[in-house]
Amino acid sequence: MNDDHETTPAHRSGFVSFVGRPNAGKSTLTNALVGSKVVITSNKPQTTRTVVRGIVHRDDAQLILVDTPGLHRPRTLLGERLNDLVMTTWAEVDVVAVCFPANEKIGPGDTFIVNELAKVKRTTKIAVATKTDLATPEQIAEHLLAITELGRATNTEWAQVIPVSSVSGDQIDLLADLLVEQLPEGPPLYPDGDLTDAPEEILVAELIREAALEGVRDELPHSIAVTVEEMGLREGRDESKPLLDIYASLYVERDSQKGIMIGHKGARLREVGKAARQQIEALLGTPVYLDLHIKIAKDWQRDPRQLRKLGF
Numbered sequence: 001m002n003d004d005h006e007t008t009p010a011h012r013s014g015f016v017s018f019v020g021r022p023n024a025g026k027s028t029l030t031n032a033l034v035g036s037k038v039v040i041t042s043n044k045p046q047t048t049r050t051v052v053r054g055i056v057h058r059d060d061a062q063l064i065l066v067d068t069p070g071l072h073r074p075r076t077l078l079g080e081r082l083n084d085l086v087m088t089t090w091a092e093v094d095v096v097a098v099c100f101p102a103n104e105k106i107g108p109g110d111t112f113i114v115n116e117l118a119k120v121k122r123t124t125k126i127a128v129a130t131k132t133d134l135a136t137p138e139q140i141a142e143h144l145l146a147i148t149e150l151g152r153a154t155n156t157e158w159a160q161v162i163p164v165s166s167v168s169g170d171q172i173d174l175l176a177d178l179l180v181e182q183l184p185e186g187p188p189l190y191p192d193g194d195l196t197d198a199p200e201e202i203l204v205a206e207l208i209r210e211a212a213l214e215g216v217r218d219e220l221p222h223s224i225a226v227t228v229e230e231m232g233l234r235e236g237r238d239e240s241k242p243l244l245d246i247y248a249s250l251y252v253e254r255d256s257q258k259g260i261m262i263g264h265k266g267a268r269l270r271e272v273g274k275a276a277r278q279q280i281e282a283l284l285g286t287p288v289y290l291d292l293h294i295k296i297a298k299d300w301q302r303d304p305r306q307l308r309k310l311g312f
């Protein structure tokens with residue numbers, strides 16, 4: 001064996017899942033690491049319903065980020081299924097990184113998550129103090145102590161505790177290094193250039209859902225689901241002028257909600273369609289024709305048949 005071989009570090013690859021209570025900054029962190037908008041962020045809690053992966057390609061490693069829904073005390077059938085999905089993801093990944101926003105105190109929600117996580121023995125656990133740009137150095141120091149203490153109280157061994165800001169970019173590269181350290185040796189698992197393996201339909205549905213939630217504020221936060229019925233390049237067009245046709249349904253639970261979504265003379269729906277179309281065009285790099293219909297699925301969050309139809 002020559003010296004060169006001994007000094008070249010082995011390539012590493014593996015899966016990392018960011019967890020934390022709603023709004024902890026998981027999706028934004030995934031985007032900051034990947035450097036492209038592949039996961040939906042919103043300032044409303046619990047918008048991430050689908051497992052979406054971002055992929056960090058480096059010469060020495062491939063870091064595959066699995067973005068899971070937030071864990072919460074289940075109240076509906078949907079809630080239970082989401083929690084099952086979260087636990088399954090935790091057991092399958094190499095590292096679970098728990099996000100604790102530095103501008104908020106550690107609370108019962110965090111304790112609940114860390115207690116659940118403690119049941120998943122084999123997975124490496126890292127604590128990330130997020131949003132440090134919103135906290136003073138003193139607050140950050142106190143926060144890091146509280147995280148360490150929470151680890152002790154729940155019998156969780158943090159492999160690392162690291163403060164970061166996705167907005168200022170502070171410590172993001174260091175976080176990537178620390179995560180890579182925890183991955184097993186192995187070859188790249190995805191082709192170079194892939195940013196996510198989530199089917200485009202899922203990303204498109206999430207972008208529409210995000211746009212739909214944007215204007216509604218507190219009126220119907222969690223009663224919207226979106227499915228993409230059909231998506232394809234329009235036939236017979238010049239190759240230099242492609243147009244992607246997307247037919248999507250936006251599900252609400254009640255008549256009154258349908259009214260809110262449509263708005264005065266359809267104004268809101270047009271706004272949502274336009275905002276979603278612009279986001280999809282930016283993501284896929286193709287002009288888009290978006291046909292968006294509102295449908296009512298009564299109590300879809302509680303009905304197993306509806307849930308299956310909507311992809312849960």
Ligand SMILES: Nc1nc2c(ncn2[C@@H]2O[C@H](COP(=O)(O)OP(=O)(O)OP(=O)(O)O)[C@@H](O)[C@H]2O)c(=O)[nH]1
Nearest residue numbers: 023024025026027028041042045046048131166167
């Ligand atoms: N100032 C600041 N804001 C942040 C940072 N990271 C996230 N945010 C904001 O915090 C809010 C929630 O961020 P998300 O990334 O959507 O949080 P999440 O944990 O994925 O949320 P859920 O999908 O609801 O579980 C958004 O308004 C973000 O813009 C940060 O580093 N600094």
